[in-house]
Amino acid sequence: DTGVSQDPRHKITKRGQNVTFRCDPISEHNRLYWYRQTLGQGPEFLTYFQNEAQLEKSRLLSDRFSAERPKGSFSTLEIQRTEQGDSAMYLCASSYQAGGLYEQYFGPGTRLTVT
């Protein structure tokens, strides 16, 4: 068990460019979550997957954001036409849901800076 990994750890991009982040969850975890965190705030939920199905999206996830989990393993989060307001830490978490309670395991995050 190597934990949740995210790539890249840091990304600097110019406004208007597209960026894509990858998350590799703990193996056999069937749920995968994306959160966004800005300075001084707690993480905000963006979306989550159960296996390959995207089950919920936050209103924070504008049309410029898209997330996929094509084979129920790793996930990607793409932001198109980035804006300065997209600058944040993007966190991925995973959990194993088999009914009842479960804890989420978080990755180290990808810090995005839009210039």
Add this chain to the structure above:
Amino acid sequence: DAKTTQPPSMDCAEGRAANLPCNHSTISGNEYVYWYRQIHSQGPQYIIHGLKNNETNEMASLIITEDRKSSTLILPHATLRDTAVYYCIVSADNTDKLIFGTGTGLQVFP
């Protein structure tokens, strides 16, 4: 999900117990209390959760009042590595997302 209220910051001497309070006066009967912490530049880390009974694990203890409107996370012997932001979250057992507030920044000093 119910909202929580936590003090923005606290400090604690190394080796002493750190008691972090959380108010959740609108908690529903099926909602659990979770605690996560986030050390600087890392992702959040699960600590403990409970429904109405007190809970203890290797990291901490969770004390929930009888009316369930508040709780306290106890780190029995705080170390410098416990310096972090601590988040109290209430969530139903079938809720799929965590709603974080701004948490309590705990500073442990030598």
